[in-house]
Amino acid sequence: MEIQYLKTSIESLENDIQRNMKQIGYGIEAKVYSDGRYAYKICGYRSAYIGWLLFLKENGYENHPNVPKIEKIIVGKGGNRCVVMMELLKPINCDKLKKEYDTIEKTYDRYRAKPPKKVRKKLNEVILSIRNFSKQRKNGIILDMHLGNVMARGETLVITDPVI
Ligand SMILES: Nc1ncnc2c1ncn2[C@@H]1O[C@H](COP(=O)(O)OP(=O)(O)O)[C@@H](O)[C@H]1O
Numbered sequence: 080m081e082i083q084y085l086k087t088s089i090e091s092l093e094n095d096i097q098r099n100m101k102q103i104g105y106g107i108e109a110k111v112y113s114d115g116r117y118a119y120k121i122c123g124y125r126s127a128y129i130g131w132l133l134f135l136k137e138n139g140y141e142n143h144p145n146v147p148k149i150e151k152i153i154v155g156k157g158g159n160r161c162v163v164m165m166e167l168l169k170p171i172n173c174d175k176l177k178k179e180y181d182t183i184e185k186t187y188d189r190y191r192a193k194p195p196k197k198v199r200k201k202l203n204e205v206i207l208s209i210r211n212f213s214k215q216r217k218n219g220i221i222l223d224m225h226l227g228n229v230m231a232r233g234e235t236l237v238i239t240d241p242v243i
């Protein structure tokens with residue numbers, strides 16, 4: 080994951096993306112576009128989401144199968160907004176992943192009190208990492224787990240946007 084700091088504001092890159100790419104998603108904080116090969120998420124740079132991506136990198140989860148592969152974060156002048164260039168993922172559309180997601184959501188509901196045992200070990204790591212991340216943030220974070228914030232890479236569940 081490379082971080083690129085622009086000398087210009089993010090607007091011209093944003094205009095380029097909006098002109099040349101297809102919008103594939105949006106949320107409260109972000110708009111997501113694609114050129115058919117990668118996804119480009121335009122969002123605030125000081126958000127909990129970016130904090131989480133940097134936390135993953137710092138803690139060795141960058142290549143974890145259950146988190147998105149981030150190619151680059153392009154930060155506009157002033158550091159308020161950025162574009163996250165990442166792997167293109169698919170919505171969850173099979174029962175296997177829906178079930179897996181259910182387990183995660185249940186785990187989320189109770190993970191504060193007691194770390195989960197039954198969830199696959201690999202997913203556990205990511206959930207626990209979010210737990211550690213939320214402890215580290217002074218102002219706290221809000222967990223935002225719903226089906227719109229998890230996606231699929233083939234048969235693998237990817238947690239894309241778990242915090243606000
Ligand atoms: N890597 C990706 N590949 C394909 N679609 C994506 C990707 N990341 C996000 N999306 C789509 O964009 C939507 C909004 O992205 P999300 O990261 O949840 O932003 P927000 O912070 O605004 O909720 C998602 O629900 C999903 O449909």
Ligand SMILES: [Mg+2]
Pocket residue numbers: 106227228240
């Ligand atoms: Mg979201």
